[in-house]
Ligand SMILES: NC(=O)C1=CN([C@@H]2O[C@H](COP(=O)(O)OP(=O)(O)OC[C@H]3O[C@@H](n4cnc5c(N)ncnc54)[C@H](O)[C@@H]3O)[C@@H](O)[C@H]2O)C=CC1
């Protein structure tokens with residue numbers, strides 16, 4: 001069998017134990033040569049003859065999947081499946097799996113780290129010292145404030161725990177979950193507008209879906225307290241980037257931290273380069289530990305499906 005592997009963090013280690021185990025299990029393994037997620041047209045060229053994919057953030061559109069004449073499984077190395085046309089996959093009998101929880105701790109730790117990076121301007125101070133300057137800096141404290149978590153899933157819950165650990169009060173919004181989940185975590189549940197009104201830090205942890213696109217728009221940004229910090233380690237399309245830039249320019253919010261942009265790399269985003277914006281290049285899930293868990297889980301999922309067995313991590317089953 002032939003398997004395409006696209007995540008750059010896996011392809012950078014072509015002789016890794018994870019890829020060796022995959023080769024032993026399936027035979028031929030082809031690595032993404034581009035050093036970035038593959039585009040629809042690159043997938044259209046690469047997918048014919050491929051039985052399974054270990055998939056990064058590439059564009060698995062209906063057209064890309066239509067070119068896949070043998071494909072049985074897209075095993076997402078990661079959690080979000082917004083880059084896969086699930087309806088098209090289902091219609092073609094292609095199983096899509098994901099690795100729930102595998103990178104949750106990594107993202108949660110980055111979300112908290114980015115919050116401090118914005119609050120204290122750490123990247124700019126570091127750049128100044130490297131340039132021979134000594135500007136001392138100024139910032140804002142977090143202790144005593146409210147930390148709003150949007151999406152109380154695997155990452156959101158870990159972020160809420162960590163917010164409490166830094167002396168903030170976590171509150172959360174998630175319309176899909178029963179009250180018991182919030183009660184068990186000891187976190188107050190509230191609706192989204194209320195959460196925006198109260199959050200000194202607002203951190204996004206929901207999937208990108210048609211109904212969550214631009215969830216943080218001009219109106220909701222205006223609800224935030226003065227000096228709020230917005231953190232997006234989920235997906236770029238969740239924030240209206242132009243509206244966030246306007247709120248920053250008007251001094252209505254303190255700063256923004258972003259690990260995921262609407263277009264990546266974000267060549268034309270109005271947020272890049274603003275002095276109160278701290279960005280990382282979609283690195284939330286990329287600790288050594290999370291990379292190992294995502295590799296192991298996604299390879300397990302792929303082999304399970306290619307053996308004709310059901311994967312517990314399937315998000316789409318063949319019709
Ligand atoms: N920066 C990065 O590298 C990473 C980003 N992510 C992003 O973070 C998101 C969250 O990841 P996890 O917490 O692991 O996923 P998860 O599936 O455990 O949690 C997502 C939560 O969002 C909630 N949700 C679903 N639809 C919603 C809606 N319409 N409105 C509000 N809430 C809704 C669900 O009830 C669930 O509790 C992923 O979907 C992905 O887009 C995930 C991992 C790495």
Ligand SMILES: O=C(O)C(=O)COP(=O)(O)O
Nearest residue numbers: 056057077078079080285
């Ligand atoms: O898990 C996710 O959804 C991520 O965003 C990280 O995915 P990646 O490791 O970049 O394929």
